[in-house]
Amino acid sequence: MPAAAIVTRNRQLAIVDDDPGALRALSFLLELDGYRVRAFRSGAEFLEAACNDRPDCLVVDQNMPAMTGLEVAERLRGLGATIPVVMITATPSAWLALRAKELGIHGIVEKPIFGAELADAIEGCLGKADGADLRPAGKAPDSE
Numbered sequence: 001m002p003a004a005a006i007v008t009r010n011r012q013l014a015i016v017d018d019d020p021g022a023l024r025a026l027s028f029l030l031e032l033d034g035y036r037v038r039a040f041r042s043g044a045e046f047l048e049a050a051c052n053d054r055p056d057c058l059v060v061d062q063n064m065p066a067m068t069g070l071e072v073a074e075r076l077r078g079l080g081a082t083i084p085v086v087m088i089t090a091t092p093s094a095w096l097a098l099r100a101k102e103l104g105i106h107g108i109v110e111k112p113i114f115g116a117e118l119a120d121a122i123e124g125c126l127g128k129a130d131g132a133d134l135r136p137a138g139k140a141p142d143s144e
Contacts, residue, residue, distance in 0.1 A: 010036070011034075011035050011036065011056045011057070011126060012035070012036040012037070012038065012053075012054075012055045012056050013030055013035045013036070013037050013038070013055055013056065013057050013058070013059055013122065014037075014038050014039075014040060014046055014050065014053075014055035014057075014058045014059070015027055015030070015037060015038070015039050015040065015058075015059045015060075016039075016040045016041075016042065016043055016045075016046045016058070016059070016060040016061060016064070016069070016072060017039075017041070017060075017061040017064070017088070018041055018042060018061065018064040018065060018066075019061070020041065022061070023039050023041065024039075026039075026059065026088075026113075026118070027039045029118075029119075030059075030118070030119070030122075033119050035122075038053060038055065042064065042066055042067065043060070043064060043066065043067035043068075043069070043071060043072035043075070044066065044067060046058070046060075046072065047072065047075055047076075050076075050081075050083075054083070055083065056083075056084075056126060057083065057084045057085070057086065057122055057125060057126055058072075058073075058076070058083055058084070058085045058086070059085075059086045059087075059088060059118070059122065060072050060073065060085060060086075060087055060088070061087075061088050061089065062087050062088065062089035062091070062096065063089060063090060063091060069085075069087045069088075069089070070087075070096070070099055070100065070103065073085050073087070073100070073103045073104075073105055074103055077103055077104065084106045084125035084126065085103075085104070085105045085106060085125075086105070086106060086107045086108075086109060086118070086121045086122055086125060087100055087105050087107070087108045087109070088108075088109045088110075088111055088113065088118070089108060089109075089110060089111060090110070090111040090112075092108060092110050096108065106121070106124065106125035107121035107124060107125060109121050
């Protein structure tokens with residue numbers, strides 16, 4: 001079994017992108033890398049589902065019409081969520097990098113995405129996902 005499959009087994013990613021083609025392609029590629037993937041077409045759709053479905057890492061597109069990737073991350077942080085975030089964007093900038101850092105976003109990957117760039121960024125932040133939680137700090141987990 002490849003080492004990547006051992007590392008990623010049972011890791012769940014949430015991917016948010018308003019472009020259905022990009023969402024399908026990213027989901028497919030990351031599933032091939034051994035991740036379990038849930039895809040969302042908007043930040044609002046993700047945030048609605050996120051409290052019940054706690055992914056290990058969020059991959060979010062910055063340039064979406066209703067809610068940008070930064071806004072999704074800002075809402076997560078406002079809820080006290082510690083989930084690691086990797087942002088993808090076709091329009092990187094110094095301002096975006098600074099704001100992403102302020103929000104604790106672990107990486108920015110520029111579109112178009114080549115090779116293992118996205119998987120490398122995800123792997124780089126998954127160690128920080130251990131113990132990450134979408135619940136506000138201090139709130140006990142629901143019994144399962």
